């Protein structure tokens with residue numbers, strides 16, 4: 001087996017290569033004068049692991065090109081961050097189910113696919129091949145442990161993220177809750193942990209994606225008002241669109257970290273171990 005990656009997943013691909021003890025093959029990326037993309041992989045063998053987060057439209061096309069470049073090989077696609085996965089149903093007439101369109105296109109020519117903390121596991125059914133989700137809640141829990149906080153409270157920003165938050169909290173046996181929005185009047189809402197008082201606590205808000213940061217910034221302001229001693233944020237996919245990082249820090253969040261499923265300067269947590277383990281386990285099935 002050999003590993004190739006697209007341009008925005010190079011670091012994660014190298015880490016997976018080390019964990020699996022499988023060679024990483026150099027891939028060169030370029031553009032033609034008209035803007036079309038080009039890539040060239042080194043020598044592959046009969047089995048290829050393609051590591052490619054679809055972080056934007058260019059990476060979607062590069063993923064298709066990488067799959068085709070490995071045409072003579074059996075291929076596993078690791079798509080740690082699957083862009084468009086939040087449009088997982090038709091919200092209004094005439095709209096596409098974008099997650100389905102992307103999953104279908106990526107399924108051509110591959111044997112199996114792996115995603116990491118996909119926004120909605122139902123999207124895996126849109127792949128035309130066996131597709132699996134991998135959680136890195138334990139890796140995020142490991143990071144929280146490294147922060148050496150005093151009796152941290154792990155909070156999910158909504159009920160949907162509760163299972164993920166529980167996976168993080170299980171690492172240290174920490175308290176865990178989710179935030180709940182209560183409408184106090186026409187203009188006023190209160191966002192607070194459902195059951196645990198945040199007063200005096202060191203809080204870590206965990207989520208699958210930080211995109212604009214709006215969800216966490218609002219939660220942080222409310223938690224400060226409720227007397228939280230400190231607030232940290234950790235997520236899987238640090239999209240950090242529209243100045244989200246500064247927005248969160250300005251909202252009083254002491255640290256904002258994400259994983260290398262979406263490579264950027266806040267990617268202090270790695271999904272490599274969880275991905276390598278899932279691939280090894282699947283090979284033994």
Ligand code: R5P
Nearest residue numbers: 207209210211212213214215
């Ligand atoms: C929502 O269901 C997701 O889990 C995230 O909470 C959401 O995508 C975050 O978006 P934003 O950072 O733009 O508030």
